[in-house]
Amino acid sequence: MITEISQKDYESLDLSAPMLIEFYSKTCGPCKMLSFVLKDIAKQKPDFPIYIIDFDENRELKERLGVKGFPTMLFFKDGKEASRLEGLKQKPAIIKAIEAIA
Amino acid sequence: MSTKVRYISEDHLITRQNRAEQEFLAAFNAEKPGLAAPKVVVNPYLINPLCALVMFTTPTAVAPTLTVHGKRYARENLSHTFKAATEHILPVLGLYEDFANQVTVTLPDGSSNTLTIQTGKLPEDVCRCLNIQASLDYLGDHIMFLTPAGKNLPTAYDYRGDIRWLLTENTMFDIKRVKNGNIVTGSSRFCHMPYNSTGMVEINLLGKVYKEYRMPGNYHHDHFEMEDGNLLALTQDFSRDTVEDMCVLIDRDTGEVLKTWDYRKVLPMDVAGSGSQDAHDWFHNNAVWYDKRTHSITLSGRHQDAMINLDYETGDLNWIIGDPEGWPKEMVDKYFFKPVGDLSKFDWQYEQHACVVCPDGDVMCFDNGQYRAKVKEKYIENRDNFSRGVRYRIDTDKMEIEQVWQYGKERGQEFFSPYICNVEYYDEGHYMIHPGGIGREDGYAAKHLGPFLDPKKPNVELRSITVEEKDGVVLYQLETEGNFYRAEKLPLYHDGDNLVIGDGQLLGNLEVTEEFDTVPEAEEVFELPPSFHNIFIEEDEDRFVFHGRFEKGTLAMLCLENEKESHNYFLNTSASWHLAMCSGAFLEDDERDIKMHISKLGLSGVFKVKLIINEKKYQTGVSILCPA
Missing domain, CATH: 2.60.40.3100 (Arylsulphate sulphotransferase monomer, N-terminal domain)
Structure with a gap:
């Protein structure tokens, strides 16, 4: 399931569960493409939580998490960042990262 | 066809040359x-x-x-x-x-x-000689070949600065005469930004292409002919997220890749970065040299300010020449050299090019010197900086290094070239130093690299200087317009076959272009894309290149479709800034203009080319033929 969140929503997330948080920008072609990839993954893994955050509107959070560009995908587990993927990736790379934490 | 999509299909240059040769031979044989x-x-x-x-x-x-x-x-x-x-x-x-x-x-x-x-006039924008100091006594029948670092052309100048050789194809990067007298240089066929071309071409000075050696990871920067004629060439693996970090050995007869050296196996990628380093182009390998005496290869990595030496057989790291600041202590202790001799004259090299191993084992390079420090706080401004040719003597037992020669430091910013360039060893005390990437703004060394400067502005100058020094005396100096990647002094004729009749060959393989397995939802419309996108498709025998204009952030995908299958390629419409631009040959004036090469390898049949732009899938009216 894909849910759009803000920094405020992020603060109340329970990061102990495995999840993917993607920083995107509305002005980014690869981010638009990634949204279709993530939709496909959400269909394949409907129970895995995917959160998307607007990079431009949540600058303090992206600074805090060390996100330098978009799209950036952070994979969380047990309250910590387990891995990250920077730039547009295809389904197999993202699924591999999900399966490593799920 | 609508003017909204332009399309050309052209045979490979080799095919056109083969045809031209057959025609003039037929006429000759008839007469x-x-x-x-x-x-x-x-x-x-x-x-x-x-x-x-x-x-x-x-x-x-x-x-x-x-x-x-x-x-x-x-x-x-x-x-x-x-x-x-x-x-x-x-x-x-x-x-x-x-x-x-x-x-x-x-x-x-x-x-x-x-x-x-x-003969006719050369193209108007050809780079002219501005100053030359040379004599027939010194140059004899040699002329100076310069290879382009932008949209200029490979050009050679005689002792008066007259142009005596020019190719109208933008072959690029290194140019070397190989043992049979031919020239090997980079092909002009675009593959991947910023400057990767399909491979190398072996040509004669008439411009006849005997062979094009295509490489799956493409060619960039440099190559070296081995004793058996095979070619070392710099490349990469585009399936990885890093570039310019591999060398391959190419079979001269078949174009097959025989051996690979992967620097990721011997170097950490996140240490000691130069001012131009990023994670993608972490090493920026711009030169290779094989040394028979030690059976090793020496490689220049601009983005780690380092020249490294690898065992030819195992690929193991032997040594590193460079400022050790920022490297892990265990690597400094094991691989780095300690400067000795007159330390008041010693400088490390930074963002260097064109490593050369001299017959006695000394190592030379062109020390571009950009930033001239390992940490940001100590970076030197270009206008306060210098570039030079330098020769180091290394003792690999004691791990000591001594600077035994340099030329250029004394010339300051006037000689400063932050990118490209080379040095040549002719004999003891006899060298060439080629700062080919000089850019000046308002009379000072410019802050940006040549390809990002606009030479049409009255306060901007792009220059290439080539100096030859013998026993401390400058015997030759050529100054031209434009930037030139390397210089190579050669006679026009050689003792081998200056022309061999027969068909040229296209060897090796391009890569199978990566497809995208997710296709965005888009409504198919039976119309051409809006003319703003300026779509242009160039088809060649073994690939095609798609050109288009897109506002930043546009979702775009190229789709090849027939009744049996489809192949989809993501088009990245993000503006990108390159910290290295050793050849601006493929740069576009408008950053919204993008191009993508699609190899025909792995495709078979006739495919309609369609284009997804945001929520619509457009027709182009173009079909691509991919032979089985």
Whole structure:
């Protein structure tokens, strides 16, 4: 399931569960493409939580998490960042990262 | 077809040259002219307007001498005697542009014929010589070949600065004469930004392409001919997220990749970065040199300010020349050298190019010197900086290094070239130093690299300087417009076969272009894309290149479709900024203009080309033929 969140929503997330948080920008072609990839993954893994955050509107959070560009995908587990993927990736790379934490 | 989509299909240059050669040979064989009225073909291989062929027959086998007369006096004449034959196809090299050149063919019996070969004007934007200090006594029959670092063309200048050789194809990067007398340089066929071309080409000075060596990871920067004729070439693996960090050995006959060296196996990627480093281009390998004495390869990595040496067989790291600041202590202790000798004259090299191993094991390079420090706080401004050629003596037992020669520091910012360039070792005390990437703004060394400067602005100058020094005396200096990647001094004629008749070959393989397995939802419309996108498709025998204009952030995908299958390629419309731009040949003026190369390898059949732009899938009216 894909849910759009803000920094405020992020603060109340329970990061102990495995999840993917993607920083995107509305002005980014690869981010638009990634949204279709993530939709496909959400269909394949409907129970895995995917959160998307607007990079431009949540600058303090992206600074805090060390996100330098978009799209950036952070994979969380047990309250910590387990891995990250920077730039547009295809389904197999993202699924591999999900399966490593799920 | 609508003007909204442009399309051209052109045979590979090799195919066009093969056809041209067959045509002039057929005409020659039909006429069989004698020396009194030889057949003359100007620019026979289509890409060198300053050359010609003179063809004639003689009743018996004789060795003709061809002389290209100097523009001013006989001492400037270029002469070459060819092998004895009855059918003569003589390359005429080094013609002056826009000039009625006098060319004399003399036979051993003293008979001769002087012909006039008229050449045309060269392209208006060709880079001209601005200053030259040279003499015939010093240069003899050599001229200076410069390879382009942008949209300029490979050009060679004689002792007066006159252009005597030029290719109208933008072949690029290194240029080296190989043992058979041919030239190996980079192909002009675009593959991947910022400057990767399909591979290397082996050509003669008429411009005839004997072989194109295609490489799956493409070619960039440099190559080196091994003793057995095989070629070391710099490349990468595009399936990885890093570039310019591999070297391969290419079979000279088949184009097959025989061996690979992967620097990721021996170097950490996140340490000691130069001012231009990013995670993607972490090493930026710009030169390779094989040393038979130590059976090792030396590689220059601009983005770690390091020259590294690897064991040829194992690929293991032997040593690193560079400022050790920022490297892990265990690596510094094991691989780095300690400066000795007169330390007041010692400088490390930074963002260097063109490593050369001298016969005695000394290591030379062009020390571009950009940033000239390992940490940001100590970076040197370009206008306060210098570039130079430098020679280091290394003792690999004691792990000591001594600077034994340099040229350029004393010339300061006037000689400063933050990218490209090379040095050549001719003999002890006799060197070439080529700062080919000089950019000036308002009279000072510019802050940005040449390809990002606009030479049309009155306060901007792009310059290339080539100096030769012998025993501390400058004997040659050439200054031209534009930026040139490397310089190589060569005679036009050599003792081998200056022309071999027969079809050129396309060897090796391109990569299978990565497809995208997710296709965005888009409504198919039966119309062409809006003309703003300026779509242009260039089809070649083994690939095609898609060009289009897109606002930043556009979702775009190229789709190849037929009734059986579809293949989809994501088009990245994000503006990108490159910290290295060793050749601006493929740069577009408008950053919204993108291009993508699609290899035909792995595709079979006829495919309609369609284009997804945001929520619509457009037709282009173009079909691509991919032979099985």
